Amino acid sequence: MNIKTILIEKANAAMGAAGIPEGSNPAVTQSTRPQFGDYQINGAMGAAKALKTNPRELAQKIIDNLDVSDIAEKTEIAGPGFINIHLKPEFLSNSLAAANQDQKLAVAEHSQPQKVVVDFSSPNLAKEMHVGHLRSTIIGDSVVRALEFRGDTVVRQNHMGDWGTQFGMLIAHLEDLLNQGIDLESVALADLETFYRDAKKRFDDEEGFADKARNYVVKLQSGDAHCEKLWRLFIDTSVKHSEEVYQRLNVTLTRNDIMAESAYNGELNTIISLLKDKNIAVEDQGAQVVFLDELANKDGEPSVFIVQKSGGGFLYATTDLAACDYRSNKLGADRILIFVDARQSLHFNQVELTARKAGLLRDETSYEFSPFGTMMGSDGKPFKTRTGGTVKLADLLEEAISRATDKLADRESGLSDTERAEIARKVGIGAVKYADLSKHRTSDYIFNWDSMLSFEGATAPYLQYAYTRVRSIFRKADIDSSALTATINIEQPQEKALAIKLLQLEEVLDLMISEATPHVLCGYLYELASLYMTFYEACPILKDDVASDVRDSRLVLCNLVANTLRTGLDLLGIEVMEQM
């Protein structure tokens, strides 16, 4: 159910019949003001310009051929050639009734499902997850959820960093600790940060340790059994840590979704041979380099992309090329979405250009590097601890829950301690996620505890509260909301505004999916909750003087609001509760 799509189809047909060449944009949008109707077709003006005719006359021709009698009660031309559409209340009622009967709220599945590989989260297993991993993880997760909701086949890939140079250092350190008989679980790897720091210190300071570390990298990557055994011990612990964070975050990633860098190790030689055979990569200063004219500077000097180090070692460039091959050629992906920090834009640009030339990416595969901005502190600089250190993601989430607990403690609720703790968890985590997801993916944003947990404005708590307010009505009236089948009557302006908003879920999800931007869903849910609050104040439901048919109609609207909020928040990975 997508009003906009319906109107676009109808507008296209009418524009064709009016003699406008195909491909002209009908420019359908929701109207900005009530007096302009509910939706509008703005394409007449653009088309008139191309045809050098009078836009108002052309708009009239379009209206003459426009068959919207099933959905609209009135169409009119306004201004220089806007076509305003006033939707029929019965159309809204019937559409809402259909949505109310449908588990998926009348959001249709894609007629031609795509196979979409989504690369997200991708922590470095040498260290604990930190705030820098938050955005990739939750943006990727919500896009994945939305894709699946629309019926696409998604392959989650957690491209974990488990194979870099630093692992030789970590293995060497681990081996020494084990030889000293130190217990692995409780001491050595209990705190990854400390472990990493100790290893790094020895790498920098201790005589001979660095050489040993480098030697271990080579041995590891060439399949040495002993090194691999130690490496596995380390990776297991590290993966366990990230799983705890995912669970805390309510993110759908599991161990099965791990497709780490090491997974491509066996393919790297083949990739380099291929690039050399095709003369895409050439030797330069001992390294294998791809020179990209597409990214040349003004002097014509091509961009440099190193795919193999002078000593023969591989880099993350090599791994990313192998990943292209795997995803496009082996998995047959229609789309590849990669959620990585914006600072890696050039790198992924180079990867795509090289992979396309080498046939590692099929033409049919859309390669979509979806960068995101940085989380900033209140000073406008990258978010750090007071002492300037990196903030661990686990710590951030615990603080969110603790702050939410304090907030909730101020309120009388009659709920048990366990219920309150559960609510605090959902509110705290939800607040962090919503604050992040509601910002445009590509922009840097300022992290602020007070505004995200303020329970006012566009926050997770506001949306969760709106949900509990709806649910409270059903609880109060002792009504099973799943059994509602009453006829919906759209009479009050607050009801109409709410009705149209409810019917825009599919439109919003499509935009979110095509652009990989969860913030549009965040904005939509806030608008929905806000319209519900207005409706709630203006339209009584359970009062004695409300006629039963009006009451029942409004109850269906309430149920749709609750289901849409719950579904939408679920697609963001944010949980709701019945009471708060």
Added chain:
RNA sequence: GCGCCCGUAGCUCAGCUGGAUAGAGCAACGCCCUUCUAAGGCGUUGGUCGAAGGUUCGAAUCCUUCCGGGUGCGCCA
């Protein structure tokens, strides 16, 4: 130096492929609880959309230049 991103109300942010009077939230001020959860609602105040040109019937949006900020640019990931 070159490339990419950004500059919208006091603050935090939207603004989709150019469309009607640039929108929210916070903050400030004023109303609304004997009434379905006031963690709410209604209203007021507040913007030369960084600057200057250009394209157009129409520009926050597209193009050019400049100013200001961020970020990246041969063997890290």
